[in-house]
Amino acid sequence: MKLAARMSRIGTESAFEVLRRARALEAQGRSIIHLEIGEPDFETPRHVIDAGKAALDQGFTHYGPTQGLPELRASIAKYVSRTRGVEVSADRVTVVPGGKPMMYFPMLAVLEEGDEAIYPNPGFPIYESMIRFCGATPVPYSTVTTDSIVEKLTPKTRLIILNSPQNPTGSLMPVSEICALAEAIRDRDILVLSDEIYSRIYFGDEPLSIASLPGMLEKTIILDGFSKTYAMTGWRLGYGVLPEWLVEPVNLMIVNSTSCTASFTQRAGIAALEGPQDDVETMVMEFRRRRDAFCAGLNTLPGFRCPVPEGAFYAFPDIRGTGKSSKELADALLNDAGVACLSGAAFGANGEGYLRFSIANSFDNLTTAIDRMRAYFQ
Numbered sequence: 258m259k260l261a262a263r264m265s266r267i268g269t270e271s272a273f274e275v276l277r278r279a280r281a282l283e284a285q286g287r288s289i290i291h292l293e294i295g296e297p298d299f300e301t302p303r304h305v306i307d308a309g310k311a312a313l314d315q316g317f318t319h320y321g322p323t324q325g326l327p328e329l330r331a332s333i334a335k336y337v338s339r340t341r342g343v344e345v346s347a348d349r350v351t352v353v354p355g356g357k358p359m360m361y362f363p364m365l366a367v368l369e370e371g372d373e374a375i376y377p378n379p380g381f382p383i384y385e386s387m388i389r390f391c392g393a394t395p396v397p398y399s400t401v402t403t404d405s406i407v408e409k410l411t412p413k414t415r416l417i418i419l420n421s422p423q424n425p426t427g428s429l430m431p432v433s434e435i436c437a438l439a440e441a442i443r444d445r446d447i448l449v450l451s452d453e454i455y456s457r458i459y460f461g462d463e464p465l466s467i468a469s470l471p472g473m474l475e476k477t478i479i480l481d482g483f484s485k486t487y488a489m490t491g492w493r494l495g496y497g498v499l500p501e502w503l504v505e506p507v508n509l510m511i512v513n514s515t516s517c518t519a520s521f522t523q524r525a526g527i528a529a530l531e532g533p534q535d536d537v538e539t540m541v542m543e544f545r546r547r548r549d550a551f552c553a554g555l556n557t558l559p560g561f562r563c564p565v566p567e568g569a570f571y572a573f574p575d576i577r578g579t580g581k582s583s584k585e586l587a588d589a590l591l592n593d594a595g596v597a598c599l600s601g602a603a604f605g606a607n608g609e610g611y612l613r614f615s616i617a618n619s620f621d622n623l624t625t626a627i628d629r630m631r632a633y634f635q
């Protein structure tokens with residue numbers, strides 16, 4: 258059977274492939290430290306799990322409204338209004354199964370051949386994959402050098418993707434750059450997809466959402482969700498705050514695919530947003546402790562230079578000093594040192610010369626990973 262031509266343009270996320278290879282080595286008796294997967298190693302907060310269980314007992318086991326449960330959408334609207342400092346109404350909020358569908362649905366709804374979409378590179382691999390899948394032209398901006406997004410704008414620009422705190426670099430987009438971009442596009446017919454999935458995981462300055470600048474809410478999708486902040490990757494719960502004109506088209510995409518998001522997970526989402534936030538604070542403090550020690554350790558390895566990430570839970574060292582390509586070194590560290598990490602090139606061409614380590618593993622394992630890598634280089 259023949260696949261549709263568009264399938265030749267779709268990409269993937271190599272983290273799952275590296276995980277598969279790491280598991281195969283473990284099956285042979287090898288010890289592997291997993292620093293490849295981007296999910297918090299913490300438990301979902303207990304009160305959130307309890308709310309999910311109670312919801313099952315209360316009968317939240319049927320179809321719900323396409324756009325999400327009204328009570329969760331109201332909670333999200335309150336939460337986003339408070340955290341972004343801009344008034345958001347619940348009718349703009351759409352709940353989806355995870356953060357990713359909030360890329361997939363809007364991009365399918367707005368992008369077509371002839372459009373240009375500006376996206377971060379290195380960046381979350383699904384952006385470039387989806388731009389190509391939709392038939393649009395991907396226009397990368399570098400997140401390891403100081404590329405100006407404004408300089409990439411053309412009359413064909415239809416979409417700009419931002420991600421701050423960023424995966425894989427852990428950097429925050431500077432406020433001056435966000436303001437300059439808002440200034441440049443405020444009066445233009447350009448949509449911004451602001452991926453703020455790491456909005457609560459930062460170690461210094463609070464990230465700024467472009468949507469909070471004057472006139473920008475009307476042209477911005479705020480993508481956020483529960484996967485990272487509340488360690489809920491498996492619950493599949495995310496959302497978007499959409500410009501008014503995009504709400505119905507995205508609802509149509511949902512009706513044509515997932516129908517709705519699981520009702521009991523949405524009830525758990527309310528508990529996450531409205532309940533105690535101590536677990537989030539504890540997790541972020543622990544990520545900071547690991548970040549400090551792990552990046553300091555990486556900087557002692559020959560040929561490594563690791564800037565200190567400002568948010569998310571990744572370290573993204575420049576490894577050009579080792580003389581090896583990203584893939585060569587990632588493969589060698591997996592096979593010879595028992596440390597699984599990702600090649601920077603898996604996040605786009607500009608990621609060549611870098612590796613991505615997830616620090617979502619215990620302090621002890623991160624320390625052992627540094628020791629193993631030091632032994633490998635010796």
Ligand code: PLP
Pocket residue numbers: 295354355356357358381420424452454482483484485490494495
């Ligand atoms: N956006 C970024 C930048 C991510 O790194 C990830 C997950 O790794 C997602 C979105 C997807 O989140 P979810 O698991 O909720 O779909």
